[in-house]
Amino acid sequence: MPKSQITSDDSVVGSNQNLSRTRTRRGTEETRKSLVLLISLVFPLVGFFHLTISSHLPKFYAVCSREGAKIYTVDDNNTVVQCLVVDHMFIVDTGSLAEDISSRWIAKLASPLSVRYINRGSIIVPGLTDSHAHILEYGASRQLFLGDTKSVEEIITLVRQYISVNADMYDNTSFIEGWGWDHLSWSVKEWPTADAFESDLVVRDRAVVLQSKDGHALWLSKRALELSAPLPREIEGGAIFRRENGEPTGVLLDSAQSLVKKPGLTERDLLRHFTMTIDDALSLGLTSIHDAGYRPVSLAFFERSIQTWQIRIYGMRHFDEKGPYQGNLSTPIINAGNGRLNVRSVKIFADGALRSGGAALCTPYWDNPEEKGFMRIEEQLLHDVVIQYLLDGWQVNVHAIGDCANKAVLDAFEDALQYVNVSALRPRLEHAQILTPDDVIRVGRLGVIASVQPTHVTSDMWYAEERLGPERVKGLYAFRSLHDNGGILAFGSDFPVEDMNPLAGFFAAITRLSPDGTSPKGSAGWFPEQRLSREQALRGMTINAAYASFAEDRLGSIVPGKLADFVVLLQNVMTIPIDRILKTKVLATVIDGRPVYGYI
Ligand SMILES: *[C@@H]1O[C@H](CO)[C@@H](O)[C@H](O)[C@H]1NC(C)=O
Ligand SMILES: *[C@@H]1O[C@H](CO)[C@@H](O)[C@H](O)[C@H]1NC(C)=O
Numbered sequence: 001m002p003k004s005q006i007t008s009d010d011s012v013v014g015s016n017q018n019l020s021r022t023r024t025r026r027g028t029e030e031t032r033k034s035l036v037l038l039i040s041l042v043f044p045l046v047g048f049f050h051l052t053i054s055s056h057l058p059k060f061y062a063v064c065s066r067e068g069a070k071i072y073t074v075d076d077n078n079t080v081v082q083c084l085v086v087d088h089m090f091i092v093d094t095g096s097l098a099e100d101i102s103s104r105w106i107a108k109l110a111s112p113l114s115v116r117y118i119n120r121g122s123i124i125v126p127g128l129t130d131s132h133a134h135i136l137e138y139g140a141s142r143q144l145f146l147g148d149t150k151s152v153e154e155i156i157t158l159v160r161q162y163i164s165v166n167a168d169m170y171d172n173t174s175f176i177e178g179w180g181w182d183h184l185s186w187s188v189k190e191w192p193t194a195d196a197f198e199s200d201l202v203v204r205d206r207a208v209v210l211q212s213k214d215g216h217a218l219w220l221s222k223r224a225l226e227l228s229a230p231l232p233r234e235i236e237g238g239a240i241f242r243r244e245n246g247e248p249t250g251v252l253l254d255s256a257q258s259l260v261k262k263p264g265l266t267e268r269d270l271l272r273h274f275t276m277t278i279d280d281a282l283s284l285g286l287t288s289i290h291d292a293g294y295r296p297v298s299l300a301f302f303e304r305s306i307q308t309w310q311i312r313i314y315g316m317r318h319f320d321e322k323g324p325y326q327g328n329l330s331t332p333i334i335n336a337g338n339g340r341l342n343v344r345s346v347k348i349f350a351d352g353a354l355r356s357g358g359a360a361l362c363t364p365y366w367d368n369p370e371e372k373g374f375m376r377i378e379e380q381l382l383h384d385v386v387i388q389y390l391l392d393g394w395q396v397n398v399h400a401i402g403d404c405a406n407k408a409v410l411d412a413f414e415d416a417l418q419y420v421n422v423s424a425l426r427p428r429l430e431h432a433q434i435l436t437p438d439d440v441i442r443v444g445r446l447g448v449i450a451s452v453q454p455t456h457v458t459s460d461m462w463y464a465e466e467r468l469g470p471e472r473v474k475g476l477y478a479f480r481s482l483h484d485n486g487g488i489l490a491f492g493s494d495f496p497v498e499d500m501n502p503l504a505g506f507f508a509a510i511t512r513l514s515p516d517g518t519s520p521k522g523s524a525g526w527f528p529e530q531r532l533s534r535e536q537a538l539r540g541m542t543i544n545a546a547y548a549s550f551a552e553d554r555l556g557s558i559v560p561g562k563l564a565d566f567v568v569l570l571q572n573v574m575t576i577p578i579d580r581i582l583k584t585k586v587l588a589t590v591i592d593g594r595p596v597y598g599y600i
């Protein structure tokens with residue numbers, strides 16, 4: 001190979017393990033951030049553009065490893081290669097430097113091929129996808145984040161601090177919103193009440209609305225309850241907790257959450273929430289996010305702002321039972337904004353969540369023989385709209401947790417077979433948590449995508465058996481069974497419900513252990529027969545997620561012809577001991593051939 005034809009450029013994630021260099025890089029990163037900050041102060045909208053200084057990365061370049069094959073392509077054979085070649089936005093070749101790449105390119109090129117090398121120990125994987133997340137809600141949740149709190153008192157303290165340090169909150173009519181409490185992780189495992197806020201001199205009389213970790217419960221202060229009054233006696237698909245005298249206690253479940261009257265988000269709020277989410281996502285190696293369509297306001301914002309982002313979004317249109325049927329009124333959005341935005345699916349809720357007791361089970365909860373949970377939508381209506389949307393060509397993504405909810409959805413998909421080729425429309429079960437053995441088989445047979453969140457396994461494993469009983473629990477998060485029966489697993493995190501880091505999902509899927517290496521069934525993992533292999537887990541975050549969004553011809557693997565979305569990871573998560581996986585950092589995130597985080 002003619003050496004002179006190759007310029008080797010180590011300035012990026014090159015083979016420098018030398019710390020001063022790493023520090024310099026950080027320094028540049030800081031400078032870059034302040035520059036962005038400065039510009040965003042002057043022109044608020046410009047904050048959207050990440051200024052990327054990629055040290056003259058040419059439009060045509062190769063990225064290679066000096067240690068042989070370290071690029072996990074996730075092609076059909078899970079091939080691992082030494083180099084990838086990028087031309088503008090696209091991957092144009094993969095293979096070994098000395099043979100494939102030099103013979104195919106070096107002689108043809110007018111100027112030397114620029115080759116970047118990744119660090120020793122590093123690997124490249126395709127751009128990662130989160131197949132189920134809530135983009136704007138994550139940003140909102142980071143304003144007053146209550147995850148990891150262990151008591152009501154601790155939360156009241158955080159609310160007080162939030163009011164004290166936020167100038168926006170000095171006005172006592174402003175709404176205080178937070179996210180992330182979980183009464184099951186408190187020492188007193190009881191639902192909180194509105195009274196709790198009244199004991200604090202700063203917080204009392206303020207309108208406070210705090211969302212639970214799973215997004216299925218709201219905890220309101222007295223003032224927030226007053227502003228939302230009058231509440232109906234009961235609500236279909238939800239619950240209003242009340243005292244014996246009928247007064248609401250301050251907790252609203254599932255569809256009752258929509259009864260809260262609070263001010264809408266301003267454009268400034270939306271932008272702040274969005275930017276916070278995307279910055280975190282890119283730093284964690286995410287190049288695509290499937291937004292699980294909680295609120296219509298999100299989609300409207302995405303459409304307005306699309307020209308300015310650095311990430312790909314696959315949107316699920318929110319299904320509003322009370323609104324007009326949208327399947328024939330609205331048109332799918334295909335590859336808007338240079339392929340960054342696609343919306344051709346609808347998100348429908350079948351039931352609630354396991355944690356809050358809203359998952360619709362076929363037989364009562366093991367720990368509460370009076371309760372079977374509830375459907376959030378009338379079953380006949382669910383059946384009809386699922387089929388109607390499929391007929392109109394939409395992908396139908398249904399939130400289904402309990403075995404009865406999953407069954408109802410699969411019944412509708414199966415009935416739709418009379419009219420349409422269901423597997424071609426790639427319908428999805430969002431969560432697909434509790435399935436009967438028959439329905440595990442049906443998922444594969446019907447070509448349904450199981451859109452699962454591996455970190456839910458390790459969050460729920462501590463209480464799931466108590467709630468479901470020893471038999472039914474085996475059908476909860478049965479990932480390996482789903483896979484072995486032909487089901488396609490697409491991974492997500494459900495952020496802000498769980499940690500956004502895709503490697504947390506990867507770790508949970510292959511170990512079924514808490515980050516500290518424990519599980520209720522010991523150190524081999526919770527139902528270890530349901531663990532996935534590392535290759536299977538990587539596919540869940542890449543090619544399967546692309547398939548789940550009709551993007552496998554453009555995204556999801558490092559294959560010539562596809563868009564150049566890839567991630568450089570500091571350590572080889574495909575081979576290192578499991579206890580090092582969660583410590584693995586992202587060195588660079590590349591979209592359309594250009595770094596949007598870090599450097600190559
Ligand atoms: C995968 O391997 C099979 C059998 O070796 C081969 O025929 C096929 O071309 C390979 N596919 C890819 C994408 O490399
Ligand atoms: C807010 O503060 C004003 C002025 O201190 C006071 O008059 C008013 O009653 C307060 N409102 C609420 C809801 O506490």
Ligand SMILES: *[C@@H]1O[C@H](CO)[C@@H](O)[C@H](O)[C@H]1NC(C)=O
Pocket residue numbers: 325328329
């Ligand atoms: C859309 O479908 C609904 C229900 O099937 C129907 O009533 C309505 O007329 C349709 N609208 C259009 C524009 O086709």
Ligand SMILES: *[C@@H]1O[C@H](CO)[C@@H](O)[C@H](O)[C@H]1NC(C)=O
Pocket residue numbers: 421422423424
């Ligand atoms: C249904 O669609 C799938 C996937 O596109 C295809 O492989 C299959 O041949 C189709 N089945 C029929 C009966 O057309």
